[in-house]
Amino acid sequence: MVLSPVPAPGHPTEQPTRQPLPGGSAPAAPGARPGELPPVHDALLCVALPAFAVSPRHGQLTGHGPEGVYASGRRLLSRSVLRIAGREPVPLQGRLAAADRAVFVGALRAPGDTGPDPGVTVERSRGADGTERITLRSAVPRPVRLPVEIVLGTDLAELGAIASGRARPDLRASVHGTGLRWTAPDGRSVAVTADPAPMDALAAAGVLRWEADLAPGAALTLHLRVHAGGAPGATPSGGTGRPGGHLLPDAQAEGDDPRPGALLRASVEDLRALLQRDSAHPADVHLAAGVPWRCGPVTAEALWAARMALPLGTRLAVTTLRALGHNQLTTGTEAGRLPGPLRDAGPHLPPRCTGVEATLAYPVVLAEARRWGLPAADLDELLPVAERCLGWLRRGLDQDGLLPDPAPGGPWRAETQAHAHRAALLGADLLDACGRPGGADLRAAARTLRERFRSTFWLDDPSGGRPAAARAAGGRSWSQLGGWAAHLLDTGLLDGGGYAPGLLDRAETEQVARLLGTPALDSGWGLRGLGAKEPGHNPFGHRAGAVRVHETAVAVAGLAAAGYEKEAAGLLRGLLDAAEHFDHRLPEMYAGEQRTAGARPLPHPAACRPAAVAAAGAVHALAALAGIRPDAPGRSVAVQPMPSAPLGAIRFSGFVVAGEPFAVRVSRLGLGMVEEAAEGLQLGV
Numbered sequence: 255m256v257l258s259p260v261p262a263p264g265h266p267t268e269q270p271t272r273q274p275l276p277g278g279s280a281p282a283a284p285g286a287r288p289g290e291l292p293p294v295h296d297a298l299l300c301v302a303l304p305a306f307a308v309s310p311r312h313g314q315l316t317g318h319g320p321e322g323v324y325a326s327g328r329r330l331l332s333r334s335v336l337r338i339a340g341r342e343p344v345p346l347q348g349r350l351a352a353a354d355r356a357v358f359v360g361a362l363r364a365p366g367d368t369g370p371d372p373g374v375t376v377e378r379s380r381g382a383d384g385t386e387r388i389t390l391r392s393a394v395p396r397p398v399r400l401p402v403e404i405v406l407g408t409d410l411a412e413l414g415a416i417a418s419g420r421a422r423p424d425l426r427a428s429v430h431g432t433g434l435r436w437t438a439p440d441g442r443s444v445a446v447t448a449d450p451a452p453m454d455a456l457a458a459a460g461v462l463r464w465e466a467d468l469a470p471g472a473a474l475t476l477h478l479r480v481h482a483g484g485a486p487g488a489t490p491s492g493g494t495g496r497p498g499g500h501l502l503p504d505a506q507a508e509g510d511d512p513r514p515g516a517l518l519r520a521s522v523e524d525l526r527a528l529l530q531r532d533s534a535h536p537a538d539v540h541l542a543a544g545v546p547w548r549c550g551p552v553t554a555e556a557l558w559a560a561r562m563a564l565p566l567g568t569r570l571a572v573t574t575l576r577a578l579g580h581n582q583l584t585t586g587t588e589a590g591r592l593p594g595p596l597r598d599a600g601p602h603l604p605p606r607c608t609g610v611e612a613t614l615a616y617p618v619v620l621a622e623a624r625r626w627g628l629p630a631a632d633l634d635e636l637l638p639v640a641e642r643c644l645g646w647l648r649r650g651l652d653q654d655g656l657l658p659d660p661a662p663g664g665p666w667r668a669e670t671q672a673h674a675h676r677a678a679l680l681g682a683d684l685l686d687a688c689g690r691p692g693g694a695d696l697r698a699a700a701r702t703l704r705e706r707f708r709s710t711f712w713l714d715d716p717s718g719g720r721p722a723a724a725r726a727a728g729g730r731s732w733s734q735l736g737g738w739a740a741h742l743l744d745t746g747l748l749d750g751g752g753y754a755p756g757l758l759d760r761a762e763t764e765q766v767a768r769l770l771g772t773p774a775l776d777s778g779w780g781l782r783g784l785g786a787k788e789p790g791h792n793p794f795g796h797r798a799g800a801v802r803v804h805e806t807a808v809a810v811a812g813l814a815a816a817g818y819e820k821e822a823a824g825l826l827r828g829l830l831d832a833a834e835h836f837d838h839r840l841p842e843m844y845a846g847e848q849r850t851a852g853a854r855p856l857p858h859p860a861a862c863r864p865a866a867v868a869a870a871g872a873v874h875a876l877a878a879l880a881g882i883r884p885d886a887p888g889r890s891v892a893v894q895p896m897p898s899a900p901l902g903a904i905r906f907s908g909f910v911v912a913g914e915p916f917a918v919r920v921s922r923l924g925l926g927m928v929e930e931a932a933e934g935l936q937l938g939v
Contacts (some may be wrong), residue, residue: 291417292319294546295841295857301527301545301864302354302382302496308546312345313358313378317407317424320416320546323384323480327549329416330444330480331384332424333407333460336376338390339365339400343376350837353523353864354382364394374400374468382527384446384480392468400466404478406446407460410438417547427457433478434460443483448476497529497539501573502566503908503915507876510902510922513830513838514876518906520838521872524864525563525570538577541570541870544842544862552577554594554612555804559866561619562807562874564626565882567910571623572632578612579639588660590646592616599667600783600797601790602734603724606667607660614673616643618746621680624687625747627886627912627932637688644681644692647674648699655702656710665724665732668711672741672757675703679754680746687749687887707757718765721758735775736784736797737805739766743812751883751892751938753815763816770809771821778849779832780806781825786848793846794858800843801855803829807871811878814896823900826875830901833872840868879904880920885938886912892938893918893926911935 297320300307304326315321315334323331336343343360351357357379361372373394379387392398407424415421425436432451437443452462466474505522507514525541532538532552541556542549552574560574583591594609617640624633650657657674658664682696711722713733721739722731743766745754758766769775774785780801784791792798806829813822832855833840842865845856879901881894891911899922907917907930914932921927928937 290419291547291860292419293859294320294863295859295861297321298348298350298356299545299863300350300354300356300380300382301524303528303530303542303545303549304496305383306545307356307380307382307384309348309356309358309380311348311358313348313356313360313380314342314345317409322408323382324413324546325383325482327413328442328482329409329411329413329421330482331406331408331446332411332421333405334386334478335405336378336388337403337405338362338374338376338466343374344372350839351379353520353527353839356380364392364398364400367394374398384478386478388476388478389473390466390468390475391473392470394468395470397467397469400468402464402466402474402476404448404462404476405460406434406462408436408444410436410442410444413546413549424460427460429455429457433462445481445483447479447481449479450476495531495536497531501529501539501569502526502563503910505566505873505906505908507904507906509904509920511830511904513834514879514901514904516838517830517833517840517872518876521840521869522566524839524869525559525566525866525873528864528866528869532577532580535577535580538580539570539573540577541574541866543867544865546862547860548862548865552581554592554608554615555867557612557615557619558804559870561615561622562804562867562870564622565873565877565906565909567913568623568626568628568632571619572628572636575616575620575623575636575639578616579636582639582642584642587649588646590642590644590649591660592643598796600734600736600795601792602732603665603667604659604661606670610657610660610670611673613643613646614670614677616640617677617681617684618673621684622747624684625751625886626884627910627914629913633688637684637690640681640684641690641692644677644685644696647677647681648692648695651699651703654710655699655706657703663727665726667724668707668721669723669738669741671703671707671711672744675700675707675757676744676746676754678703680748683748683754704755704757708759708762712762718768719762720769721762721766734784734788734790735769736788737775737781737802737809738783738797739775740770740781740805740809740812742766743816744808745812745815747883747885749885750888751885751890753883756816764818767813767816767818767821770813771818771824773848776821776825776828777801777846779828779844779846779855781809782846783843786846793856796843799846800858801832801846802843803840803865803871804842804867807875810875814878814881819896819898819900822878823896823898826878826900829872829875836863839864840872841865842868877906877909880906880918880926882909882911882916882918883938884911886935888938889934890936890938891916891928891931893920893928895920895924895926897924899924905929 317332427434433447435445454463592612596605678700682693686693841861841863883892905919909916912932917930
């Protein structure tokens with residue numbers, strides 16, 4: 255799609271960003287206000303990439319802002335306004351019926367009616383590809399004739415132009431078959447066809463007309479379909495088709511609390527909707543970062559999402575790792591690193607390179623996918639890329655054993671050290687298991703990094719201390735506390751399904767757990783990106799105070815694994831409460847306003863929804879209730895539920911361990927029982 259991320263320095267195709275947009279999307283075009291995006295928080299987004307539709311809740315596409323039907327980064331339809339007897343139906347309800355379909359219901363009084371009761375109901379069902387079914391039902395006690403017209407239009411604008419306020423005027427239509435057609439100056443075209451055929455088509459006004467004769471209790475249904483055409487002579491892209499097959503299973507949660515089931519169901523639907531083919535390698539499928547603004551090439555977020563979605567199987571991890579591996583740098587001092595865009599790091603630190611994040615995450619995802627049951631053939635294919643990532647990590651460590659930013663002079667970020675430490679330990683475990691050299695050196699590097707981190711990043715104070723967010727070459731430290739600290743508790747899985755050691759000692763871990771549960775960080779709806787008492791806090795700021803679902807999920811799982819159930823359960827309940835207000839489709843972020851009685855979480859106006867890390871983060875956070883720790887190579891799986899069962903009894907089914915369905919039940923006493931597993935899989939400790 256058009257809004258491809260801007261790459262980071264260090265590669266011929268990479269360049270630094272201008273002002274980053276919320277959530278790290280592509281920069282605004284010259285002349286637009288930096289970082290500004292059209293609001294989408296109250297829209298209904300139907301998604302089945304590469305197509306999606308952005309609809310207001312009343313269902314009429316008026317051409318305002320980002321409204322419309324899109325495919326492969328281009329708006330195919332910007333206007334679809336229904337009028338019956340010269341009037342627009344009164345909107346009554348708009349809702350998502352599925353990730354890829356929205357339903358709108360309206361009503362109106364029939365001509366000649368004198369009372370207040372509407373006699374005609376109108377239901378519109380719109381799909382992500384623009385396909386629409388419009389049904390009129392009459393409850394009028396006499397036959398009625400209703401003139402029906404639909405006003406259609408499009409600008410065939412690119413999504414990037416719409417995002418930066420450069421959308422062009424509507425194109426002129428021509429009559430085409432049973433509908434209308436529009437052609438852009440570059441030769442691209444789109445047509446809308448209707449069934450039944452309209453009685454009249456006015457190209458100049460973009461209007462299709464029918465006469466509906468409805469007997470009492472009768473109904474009439476109109477079908478609209480959108481057909482895109484490419485520019486003459488253009489080579490069709492093999493990466494634009496919808497991914498086939500069943501990449502993600504139908505996972506379910508059921509129990510005393512109905513919210514986990516609704517959230518898990520919606521999250522799996524959203525993950526499926528966000529699947530897209532890699533444009534350069536159509537066989538590779540990965541998650542788009544989010545709709546509508548971030549549907550570009552594979553990013554670090556797609557990899558984080560694939561990791562958090564491992565309870566749904568390893569196929570998504572395989573295809574995402576493969577897609578990222580194609581771009582790995584193979585020559586020069588940066589050989590082994592994965593390229594990636596710069597992203598906003600909040601008000602205190604310079605933008606961070608997500609290519610570094612992806613490079614450090616790659617061996618971790620591969621190692622943990624192996625624990626969940628990655629087939630040997632996939633492991634053999636992907637291992638060389640992971641080895642090169644680990645080689646880059648070893649070369650990138652400085653003389654003190656820490657990993658600085660690739661930019662001259664650092665800084666040294668705490669979050670990056672956590673990613674590097676995890677990559678070293680899980681990478682060593684992976685290399686040993688595959689009979690490859692280098693494991694001992696990586697463990698030694700992890701030990702040095704751990705010792706150095708504890709001596710230089712921990713800031714003592716009367717309240718028990720805190721980790722520094724980053725350090726500079728001159729010794730300066732950034733003490734601002736935020737959601738990034740959750741990554742210090744995310745240690746990863748090792749041999750036997752046990753957790754790897756972390757960067758913090760026991761006392762420091764306890765202190766970080768306590769801090770994550772304080773009102774300064776826990777908003778009541780989830781974890782803030784920056785503490786409420788920190789300078790520069792902004793409840794809507796990406797990494798400056800907004801709740802980021804990804805970090806909240808990492809915190810829930812990390813706290814539960816470390817034994818801090820009270821804090822984990824508090825964050826999880828807040829996330830579930832927020833999800834209810836978002837109809838169980840969590841956005842990538844929302845405002846970190848402190849929760850009060852009777853309040854609702856405030857949406858971020860430009861946040862992507864659905865978003866890959868939000869949907870996968872929901873899976874990750876919910877799975878923490880059962881504490882599933884697989885070791886498919888060792889033919890075992892352990893479950894370590896939260897002892898207090900904070901949501902009561904719950905049963906998960908449709909998960910995948912060792913390539914087979916896996917189901918686990920957690921009782922109200924916090925006891926876990928595996929009810930379905932691959933043959934020969936033993937229950938571990």
